[in-house]
Every structure is written in C-alpha cells, then in structure tokens.
Amino acid sequence: MTDTAAPAGLDLEKLAAHLKSVGFGQFDGPLSARLISGGRSNLTYELTDGSRRLVLRRPPLGHVLATAHDMAREHRVLTALAGTAVPVPRTHHLCEDPDVIGAPFYLMDLVEGTPYRTVEQLLPLGPERARSISERMIDTLAALHAVDPNAVGLGDFGRPEGFLGRQVRRWTTQLENSRSRDLPEADELHELLVARLPHDGAAGIVHGDFRLDNLLVDDHDEVAAVLDWEMATLGDPLTDVALLLVYQRLARLDAGFPVSTVSQAPGFLSDDELLARYDAAGGRDVSDMAFHLALAYYKLAVILEGIYFRYRQGKTVGEGFDKIGDGVTPLLHEGIAVLR
Template identity: 50%
Template sequence: MGDRPAGVQGPRGRPMTGVDVDALRGYFEREIPEFRGELAIELIHGGRSNLTYAVTDGTHRWVLRRPPLGHLTPTAHDVGREFRVMAALGPTDVPVPRTVVSCEDPAVLGAPFTVVSHVDGPVLRDGASLPEIDVRRYTTALVDELVKLHALVPAEIGLGAFGRPEGFLGRQLRRWRGQWDRVATRELSTVDELHERLVKATPPESGAALVHGDYRWDNTILGTGSRIAAIVDWEMAALGDPLTDLGLLLVYWDPRVAPVLGVRHVPTAHPGFPAAADLAGQYARRSGRDLTELAFYQALGWFKLAVIAEGIHARHRAGQSVGTGFDDVGGAVPHLIGAGLGLLT
C-alpha cells in the first residue's frame, strides 16, 4: 500500500505507538525470508480506522496493519478478514497489494496484525494537495474497478463460504444500530428515527457480490495514467448487496463528510471531478444494475458513516487516537444522520 507517512521511527528501541519494534523485528526474522535485519517504521495514518505503518529494512518495503487502540466494536477492524480477501483477489483483475503474512497472535504486538507489499503511488487523501492526475479518467477507473469487483463470483475465488449474502441488508441495519449503542457518547433521537425509516424502506436485495464495505477515493492507490494501482482497506468486506458499496461511495462524494475525514474534501477541491450522479449513471451502465432504490442505499451509507464517526469521536475523547484532525468529528455526527433522514422523507 502507499501514502505519505506521518512520522518517522527513531533510533533502535524508541517506542512507536501501537508497535513494539523489537518484537516486530524478531517476528520478521522468523516469518519473512527476505527480511535483512533492521527495521524503520513510519506511521502512515491512524486513529480513524486500523493503524497503518510503512515498514522497511532498507531494501524491501511493506505495509503493516493492526486494529486501533482502545475498545473495539465487534466485527470491525478485522485485519485478518481483509488479509483473506486480498489473498483471494490476488490472482484476479481487481488490483490489491500482495499479501505477505498474517499474525493472529496478540502476544507479538498486543493485537493481530497483517503485512502486505508496499504499492507505489499517491493516495488522494487531502484535497488541498492533489497530484497531477486526469481526474475524470481516475473517476472512471474508480467506478469501473467497483463494477469489476461486483462481477466476480465469490465461489470461484475461494470466498464462497465468506458469509451469507441472504438477508444482508437486515443484518447491516441491526449491526450498525447495535454498534451505535456500544460507541455512543450522547443521546441522539434522530439515530432511532433514521434506523426506523431504513427498516421500513428496506428494498429487496439487488443481488449478491463481494463488497468492499468502505469504497472511496482514499482507499485506492493511484498508478500511472490515472489508473488504480491497488484497492486497500478491506476490513469491512463481505458477501452482500453490491449497491451498498455504491451508496457509500456517493455519500463520500458529499462535502458534508469532510469533518470525518479530517482533511479538505477531495471531489469539491478540484473542478474536474464529475458529480455524484455521473458516478451512479456510469455504474448503472457498466453493471446493468437497477438503481431505482438508490436513495435507500445512500441513506444506509449515511447511517453507517455516522456510527463510524461516533466511534472515532469516542476513541478521541478517551485519548486513544493516533494522529491529528479529530476535533470536529463528533460535531459532524448529527449532520450525517440528518443527511440520511433527508433521503427518506
């Protein structure tokens, strides 16, 4: 995976938040044959989702992922799950980093972690510093890769038993409502209202596919020619309704999500990005899927993002964030809920 690191690991023995460098060095010596003996570690980004680090021995480069610090919501931050998905996708045309090793033993770093290859290329994380790219070609590639992912047959890539796609929407609504109860820092009556409207508006599922679960521009790494070199952050992947991915992507296209991301909103920071409706139209044409119920899937995306944001806010209040840009996340949650309500009048 790629990105610009947020901080540099100091001399041998200096602590790095979330990683015991000496313990990791010993693990690499045992498990990674190409490792050459010394480690430099940089925090790429952390605190909102899994913690992500760039790791190098001076010759080889890897990316390490581990869950965030503090209390975790059930089923979230599952690095082993995303490792399994990337390993299955490796032989397909969907671009992912090469998987290296997955460690489920919390005795090494205090939590499970995974290691994958480093993929060169920029990540559109901050709209204030866009690289020189053809944004329309990139956006076309972003949608086309999603269509390609949803066209895969999970059983043909070893993921037939990855989950139960039947009843996916109902489980999503129960899961995210339950996770709100676990992370909530205040009472918001609008949460119940949005959940009730979603339950009443739930359509028949549009189909079954491997879904990414958090598909957006900053979970991709850019390659040459504005193509996508790799799709990353598969921790919420599942077998389920593919339109949930599209609905959430369109939510991220809305500038109201900027406080949750903690940076300038990418699509509104550059006049070349197409509108969200253009993305939806391209997806419909390329996939052949009916988008009549798209408003439901977008409202579900707003609900899901609001719960994620409340969890980020809760960890920040508890002093368990790594990095900066968390002060406005909590205040954004009511607006995210309101956006979802506005779609289901």
C-alpha cells in the same frame, strides 16, 4: 540485529526473530520501520532492511473489537483478490500469534501511489486528470462487485442473507449505546428504513468504506491498489456505491463532516455521472438507490453521534469535536428526504 528506534506497536526484535523462525527470506539486514498511518483504524507500517520494503498491518493499540480489526480476514480477502481485475497488494505472511508483536499482523507489498483526499490535492492536476482518476475509481468498484466470491474462495466470507436488515439493526444498536440527547429525526429515519427494507439481491464482495483516499493512484492516474479492507464482507454491493455517493454529497453539505472533498474538484464525476459510469462498467442495477442512500446517511449520522457522545464524556481529545454533533441532524434530514 534490529533498529532499536521502533515505532509504537512494533517490537522489531521479536518480529525479526519470528520471521527468521518461519523461514521468511525477504529481509537480510537489520529491520527498521516507520508508521505510515494509524489511529482508531488499523496501524500500517513501512518495514525495511535498507533494500527491500514491505508493509505490516496490525490492529490499533489498546482494546479493540476483534470483528472490526481481524487481520486474518483482511489477509484472506487480499490474497483471494490477487489475480482478479481488482488491484491489491501482494500478501506475504500472516501471523495470528499475538505474542510476537502484541497483536496479529500480516505483511504485504508496498505499493507506490497517492491516496487523494482533498480538492486541494486534485486542483493542480487539472480537470481532465481529475475526471480520469474518478473514472478509474468507479471502474475499480464495478470490477470488485463483478468478482464471484465462490470463484475466488470467498463463498463463506460473510452472511449475505438478511444483510441490509442486520445493517439497520447494527447502527440502531450503536446509536442507542451512544445516545445522549433527543434525536427524533433518527427515530423517524429508522422507522422509514424498517418499512422500506428491500429484499436481498445478488450478493457480492463489499469493501465497506470505498472512497478515493482508500485507493493508491499511480503517476499515470491508474488505481494501483485498493487498501483498508477491514470492513470487507459479503453482502449488498450497492451499500458501497451509496456510501461513496454520500461521501461526495457531504463535501457539499454544511454538515461539519467532510470525510473527503475530492468530488469538488473541477472535472471530477458528478453523482449522476458516477452512477452512469458504474452501470456502464458492468456494475449492479442502480435504478433505485433510495434505501441504500438513506442507510448510508443513517450510518454516518450514528458514527458522528458516537464521536460527539465520547467528546461529551471527555474521552475525545482534539479541536473541533464540540461542533461535530451539529452535523448529525443534517445527515438524518438528508436520509429522510431520500426516502420521502
């Protein structure tokens, strides 16, 4: 028996029957669920029988790119990192049969914590706690980059050779597929990135979107779990560092795209302090971040242009999308300035 008030994207009756058929003994009573987060990203539900709570992850509703919403890859990296210095939820079950709930899914522990995203969330904590949280954040990133992929069974998790070149090509192709206006700055930044492409460094596990609101922070200001591994791969770990820095800088830029504003909280590590802390925690060499920062600006500019393109086609619903295109050129200018 299951709760009939299931959220969209989750057939509780079929799920309960599947879990019983595979001998999954975590739940005893009727199942109920609530959507924790969702949208264009993977959907996350809290699943419970009234006593035990777990989290279920599945791809977004509708047509999705398998490479961007691969549940088996997410499940694999989480399972591999268990027991390392990187805090991750414990995984319990992977189902790759789309007939059960309409898409592949996996189950993992529910971890208590706060995904801080805005300066307003951190202000009541005070400067000392904000600093401590930002220190734990960057220490966790350094710990991830210190993991030997081969030692945890992830030696074939990606193709690190030529990773940066593929990143440039990927975002250039995406821009061409969503270009609706002249963007000479994009062409200039692309040319600079191609000309300054560095040699491959030592490969590591790349999270792909590492920032504070993709972490759960507990009541003691420790990182309880790193979440949202859908972009994880093997490649150049400095792309994680650069993207984190650019997210911080976006909070100071008038670019119309403040993904996170936590870096504006008093006490939060500055850009230079963040790099110094990463280095002290055993992270990779950050003495020359120019290319990686420019690539991060390019990536986010392309993402913004794609959103603006869909808005102009009438495929995006909501407020503020008419202004989002204004943020593209400032990001491109920042990327050019870094390489110039």
